[in-house]
Amino acid sequence: MNLVPDFKGFDFFPHGTRLPFMRFKGLCFGLSIVFMVASLLLVFTKGLNFGVDFKGGSLIEVQSKSGPVDLARIRSALGDLGLGDMQIQTFGQPSDVLIRVEQQPGGEAAQQEALRKVIGALGEGFTQRRVEVVGPVVSGELRMTGTIAVLVSILAIIVYVWFRFEWQFALGTVVALTHDVLVTVGVFSLFSLEFDLSIVAALLTILGYSVNDTVVVSDRIRENLRKYKKMDLTELLDLSINETLSRTILTGATTIVVLLALYFFGGEVIRNFTFAMLFGVLIGTYSSIFIAAPLLGYLGVKRDWSGAETKPRPAASRA
């Protein structure tokens, strides 16, 4: 019986490709080093546009009850308050205004006082959509935990990859991950995009995605190392990348499609978060193909897997 009529999928990706990825490794390493150095320079000279989570201060989103707002009038009304540097911009739609007030000197209570003044000065014509006030104590703590979270994640992943593969794979992975995080942070610095706690969450997700990609390629490399004992390493790495290429591209495509939907329709509040993720997925895919795998070519890897082959891996035996 035929419950469902069979129909074949559209196998749009050419198979049996032999794209010489390894030939570009010099160029890619060069480019990546330039990007990483540039990111570091940007972060240390231009710095990051920290959000209230990390910098402290207030963020107030209000909506005008009477349609589009006159930014100049708001600026002049708030400018007289003497609260230092203030950013005032429309947010998402012309009737929404986002006001950022820098951290006030004088501790926790001063931030609340600033918030009261701003809301008082805006008057009755607005409804409050969102208020975020982070005092100096909490912003310091969040900076600390944010940094620790990224470092601990990278460390945990290295340990995992080291445990599951060889140290060369772990080293390749850590270089790729550091690269992804650094360059993403660099882009945030370059375009002065707001960097807050949600971006750290995005970085962690990028780490997860990138390591996922790297693991898939590494798995295939290990499998081929057992299969082709005499093949030249460069050739073998190329083969492994080519064999997993259709998967890399298809998974990348679905993830990017989903992220694009979130970017364009998911609302203004998470736009930076999805941007970080979009960029991260691209850079993560790039790094597993052009950094993690070629690094193995430089580092060399154990070729004799005969001992390991007789012992079935626990996960494989269960499957």
Added chain:
Amino acid sequence: MLHFERWKIIAIVLAAIAGVVFAMPNIFAKETVAGWPAFLPKKQVSLGLDLRGGAHLLLQMDSAELRKDWLETIRDDARKQLRDAKIGFTGLGVAGNGVQVKLLKPEEGDKALAELKKLIQPIGNAILGTSGNDIEVTKVDDTTLLLQPTEQGIQQRTSNASGAAIETVRRRIDAMGTTEPNIVRQGLDRILVQVPGLSDTAQLKKILGDTAKLTFHDVHPQTSGEEARQTRVPFGYKIYPSAERDGFEYLLKETPVVHGDDLVDAQPAFDQRTNEPIISFRFNQSGARKFGAFTKDNVGRPFAIVLDDKVLSAPVIREPILGGSGQISGRFTVETANNLAIQLRSGALPTKLTIVEERTVGPSLGADSIEAGSLAGIIGTTATLILTVVAYGTFGVFAAISLILNGVLVVAIMTMIGATLTLPGIAGLVLTVGMAVDANVLIYERIREELRNGKTAIAAIDTGFSRAMVTIADSQLTTLVAAMIMFWLGSGPIRGFAVTLTIGIFTSVFTAVTVTRLLVALWLKSRAGRGRAIEVPI
């Protein structure tokens, strides 16, 4: 790999049905769900403050104030202890991190040490038994003794104080008439207050902003505050500023006659003569007795009503107040009288609470976020499903079914365990769907590869599933590591993201590996035994 026993098939189908049943209430309005028959689950996933709107305040207690209060208590206890034992001392006071006692006679040193050691309380610890004492008493030299709180003592004090503060905060918020506040301790000295549906936090902050320690004091019969400042403050008295008149000061007895703790009720009211807002209050029995005795003895003299160390008013006692009720005037507005009545009814806070973090989302933004999140979710999921079907044909349909089931299961589990859905959580959910495809892609690409290498349909499918399994486990575990760390790092919304991601990892392994495999196995069974080779539609 492709053989399923009957009970396994039943278990998988039951899990899927349970998922659908538990997830279902979420797509209907709350009112509709309420009318359902009793056997259907009605629980809906709880929305984070960023989606339903509400206020999030992180409050911090003042550790320095707590320590100072405690040292003063130790000082008063030490004074009483030494007096009761008739040990003479020339000096007694708070010095640095301790209380220092100067004795009159060196030969009484040991006796005094023994007496003061009676003040030491052991600290109980439920897990480890008794783990130490709250204070230490040491003899510095023949006539000097030192009482110092221990680190554990301070911790226990702080922990007790935060427990008391949470109770008071809860009573105050309840008195405001807001529903379902979530009030929890965070760390040693912080309190997290979440009030769903509250978008204007001004009143909340006012109500939580004061300690509201109310005391009634005897006023010094002759000397005014001003005179005392110029000459000297008599023993046992203290200068208090006026809350009404700037710069005006009163000289009051430091130990109060009655405390706010003795109040049983406080309500905003209006003065019948002046029509000004006032607060009328009632004492409990012991408060009424103390206040009655005091007013009886002091007719014609003033007494002071002090709130947070400032004198609200100092009326003259016209007649003994024996009924245990009275009223406070002090230039209130209707709003401040109302707030103060709430504060007095709810009791005083152990210390002042400072707002160290505030995040408030108005209901309109919350509704917009739900709408935007759902729209993006529907578009993203639909696009993913189309891509999957286009790429893998009939097998793609199987994958699409398990993807939908994956989404349903994540929602069902979140509903059941009471996890909170936030806006980043919706992003996590959509992303889980996008990334769950990866498992299917890995399996199907592998099957294609094996078919190209000339394997038969059954062999290719079998190898595809078993080989891809290792890779799937590896990649999901590493994502799990990142999600766990995010959970540890995050506050509200980000935790929501970590939670959906974590649940999604488990469900996606189940749906992509088990459910897809079952569908493929059933398909194989229906195609087998027709005497010709099976062609895999992939």
